Amino acid sequence: MAGINKSEFPNPVINWIDTRLPIFTMMQKEYGTFPTPRNFNYLWNFGALAMVIMMIMIATGIFLAMNYQPNTALAFDSVQRIMRDVNYGWLIRYVHQNGASMFFIVTYIHIFRGMYYGSYKYPRELLWMLGVVIMLIMMATAFMGYVLPWGQMSYWGATVITNLFSAFPIVGQPIVTWLWGGFSVDLPTLNRFYALHYLLPFVLVGVVFLHVAALHITGSNNPLGIDVKSPQDTVPFHPYYTVKDSVGVCVFLLIFALLVFFWPNVLGDPNNFIPANPLQTPSDIVPEWYFLPYYAILRSVPNKLGGVCLMFGSILVLFVLPWLDTSPVRSARFRPIYRQVIWLFVLSFVVLGYCGMNKPEGIYVILSRIATLYYFFHFLVLLPILGKLERPLPLPESISRAVLGGGGGGPMPSGATAKPMEKA
Amino acid sequence: MRAFRNLLAAGMFGAAMFALLTIAARPARAQEEAPTPPAQNWSFNGVFGGLDLAAAQRGFQVYSEVCSTCHSMNLLHYRDLEGIGLTEDQIKAVAAAVTVPVGLDDQGNPKTGPGTPASQFRAPFANEQAARAAMNGALPPDLSVIVNARTGHANYVYAILTGFQEAPPGFKMMGGMNYNEYFPGHQIAMPQPLHDGQVTFADGAPNRIENEAHDVVTFLYWAANPEAIQRKQIGVRVVLFLVFMTGITYAVKRKVWADLH
């Protein structure tokens, strides 16, 4: 790719830089004129929101790191010093703490959009898998971040989750000892979690870059699930989606602000205000809310190894979703059965979350087992079969036809339906 | 159709938040071990809550005269008392009246001296073992963030302080324990700390148990959340600003998209 191409920007400074390193041309192409389907709904905002909250988390995290002490004797007090003595420390800490929750809310809705509209199907399978990688990195980062304040829940949550690896035969206990750097969660563990918690977000930035790059090769999906056929189907990203995303950002920040300024600890656990005590276990060990569904899956199986495998499996199954779903149609809008049963999946996820926050006794055991079964049933049984048996609704001829309602409006008469998504 | 779908997206987001907050506001899991503490009126409640400085100062007096005998508040320094309205001179006087560790003497032994505004609150015991030794093995928890560290928060702490009673007939009390209506399991190692008229307030405010408990919990809430009032004030302005910005950006969005429809 040799050769300098003279830039076309009028501003001389920008022109000089762009001729030598065409970042402005790239920005213009990828975020300025990039042809984007014209029929996005607000569910398409959530990817941009995820990027916004990611940057907020990195910024607040760096400033917290200036004051945090990763030593078991000092960690809890250093966080309190941030809250009390550092100028606006309370604000930075609460933004970071609640930002984690906002990051997961936004990501879960973003994933739901992908599942509903078939954004994981050809040609976006790799895009989807990169997304699953992003989610895994987020979960690892959040888990380690929660250990850092060194409260009771930090310590005991870390102990329970790292102990899970001992379920693996033979190599399990050595792995756990290796993770801990000792014989229990202690100073070496805290130190390395701090180092990794600082590192992983930058790995995340790299994977997000790949995720967006993959998206820009295939182009975005849209609520109709049909391919872009002509320029009339699209609009330039700027100003249409920059401005629409700005609305989403404002609503997002509004909800975020309500949490940070008025209910900053409502999503947290009071036990984490008690300094970690290895000699005293809290009556309930509960992870943060965004891990509750997976926690419930873990506890639904009476066998330790089985629970661990099922818990990891519940995320790994997402990797193969593009191949589990056999439907030739992308968007649930044209899949009359799928568009209803997906809500059962959502319900099972919510029920799992609810079970995760309660003790594994009585009705919660039965509920979590039913919900776990349904969760896997959805992916492993329902989707493969439904794709073959379901009769999809006729697809519109094109996006612009459907949106602008040109000639006759609505779908074409039967026998002249648009082809479902073309496969290579 | 499009508006419906947008509403769906917004509704999902809102429903997710609502579900979260409902889940988060769930009653204390210890409900089967103790009743839920009744809600009290606190000056700091609500979006526009303020801090009753007089109550907080009386509460500090209650802490100093009663609670500090057994409970430390290691995260607080005397200079922090500016947050409940004490002047610089009052803070210096309060600090100078207590004896705190001030480093080592020339022989290398720890020495004590009068406190300064920069000193940590004087702790009743040098460390956990000393506390347990003095308290028959029980450890009086540090009170710096106690209001945040318990489900039920201020209402719970108030309920504990005012919840000491005779054990109901048939209830088996372990030796050295005290019956408390709201403590999980009903048996607490702390004997009733507050009584009517125990602390005399300089401003002549009433000093029955309920008043003393109310004032000390107000103080403890401030101690756990010294930034709360400023946080809510900034929050009101930020939320109003964001509501305004949502309106403006939506108006721009409508204008930009107008030529497409």
Next chain:
Amino acid sequence: MADPSAAVAGHHGPADGVTKRDFLQLIALSGAAIGTAAIGWALVDSMNPSKDVLAVSATEVDLTPITEGMGITVMWQGKPIFVRHRTPAEIKSAEDVQLSQLIEPATDASRVKPGHDQWIVLIGICTHLGCIPLGNKPTDPRGDWGGWFCPCHGSQYDTSGRVRHGPAPLNLYLPPYAFETDTKIKIG
């Protein structure tokens, strides 16, 4: 779904100069800039000295235990501060010096507070390469001018803290301080 603003927008084109849309965009961008600046300020301000650091940014020294001829060292903002109670002989020898004899000329009066010339308060860091001069303890050498003696390279200071023998180029620095009462000073 007819959009009423479409009709309005139809009447405003870019050729119309500043349109309502441009105005709204300007407000939106300004709002975004204000919001970003506010957040940015909070982050930047968090790097300023925190409350616990500010709490020890000023030190008070009680002068009553310091008898005539004695000097003490206190810490202020991480630096050693010499506080010496000068005898009348020391004061006189400081005042009687000819300015032309000084390496860095300065009157004694300019280095003490009016009415309190028996007290000299100095930053105890040698202006040569930063060692801490000797002279506060009764057993310390004080140099030929009765002030302080730096053991690292032999600089000597007089009873006013002025350098009399190099290699130090400058007098000992004065910290900001004030007398709160006759027996108490606040440094910083």
